[in-house]
Structure formats: C-alpha cells, structure tokens
Amino acid sequence: MMLPKPGIYYFPWEVSTGQVPDGGALRTFGRLCVYDMTQSRVILMAQRGSDQHQIVICTKLVEPLEAQVGSLYIVLGELEHQKGGGSVVKARVLTCVEGMNLPLLEQAIKEQRMYQRERDSNK
Numbered sequence: 001m002m003l004p005k006p007g008i009y010y011f012p013w014e015v016s017t018g019q020v021p022d023g024g025a026l027r028t029f030g031r032l033c034v035y036d037m038t039q040s041r042v043i044l045m046a047q048r049g050s051d052q053h054q055i056v057i058c059t060k061l062v063e064p065l066e067a068q069v070g071s072l073y074i075v076l077g078e079l080e081h082q083k084g085g086g087s088v089v090k091a092r093v094l095t096c097v098e099g100m101n102l103p104l105l106e107q108a109i110k111e112q113r114m115y116q117r118e119r120d121s122n123k
Contacts, residue, residue: 007076009109012046015079015089016053022081026089029074029097029105030055035067042094044073055089062094071098 007025014020015028030044030053042057042065057075059065076093 009112011048011106011109012044012055013048013051013053015055015087018081018087020079020087022079022087024079025077026079027074027076028055028089029072029102032067032069032071032073032096035059035065035069037063037065037067042067042073042091044075056086057094058088058090059094060090062091065094068096068098071096072100072102073097 007027009027010020012028012030015026020026028044030046032042033045033054034041034043036042040058040060040063042059044055044057046053046055055075057077061077074093074095074097075089075091077089077091079087079089081087
C-alpha cells in the first residue's frame with residue numbers, strides 16, 4: 001500500500017496567491033471563518049500585515065466536522081487549482097489548534113525551510 005506524501009508546510013498567503021503546485025500535498029493554517037456543511041466547504045482566513053488571505057477547504061473526507069468558527073486550524077491535504085481560477089485544498093486532516101502559538105509556528109516553518117535549503121545545497 002502506498003501512503004500519501006506527508007505535506008510541505010506553506011504559509012496561507014503562499015497558498016492563496018498560487019505559489020503551491022497543483023496536486024501537491026501541503027500543510028497550512030488559518031482561522032475558520034465559514035463552514036458550509038451543505039457544500040462540504042470551509043474557508044480559513046489568515047492575516048499578513050494589512051492583507052487578508054482566504055483558503056477554501058473541501059471537507060468531504062473529514063466529515064462529520066464540529067467546526068468552531070473563529071478557531072485556529074491546521075489542514076493537511078492536496079491542492080487543486082479550479083478551472084475558473086482560485087484553488088481548493090482537499091483536506092485529509094483538519095485539526096483545531098486553538099491556543100497554539102502562531103508566531104512560533106511561523107518561525108518553525110522558516111527554520112525548517114532554512115535547514116532543508118542548507119541540507120540540499122550540501123548534497
């Protein structure tokens with residue numbers, strides 16, 4: 001049995017601006033602002049400076065879901081670019097992480113990327 005890839009951490013603004021390859025396994029985060037159970041959709045929001053970034057999440061594989069609007073979530077899934085523009089993350093895991101230190105997570109992602117760049121450049 002072949003397991004899915006673990007997912008690379010991307011910042012929400014990278015996902016919402018199209019910097020993630022189609023079909024790529026990813027992890028990202030944001031505050032849940034909308035849950036539409038009839039469409040199996042969640043919208044996560046993240047702020048960077050004065051910009052608000054939205055990520056649309058398909059929740060079909062993680063339902064039933066007890067969504068907590070306003071809470072912080074981490075999602076693991078695959079990104080699909082839509083025909084009319086925009087993209088949707090097909091969630092494999094959607095976890096509420098309310099209370100997590102978000103600046104520390106962002107710093108950890110940056111540190112992980114620096115480590116991986118160093119490791120790759122030494123090959």
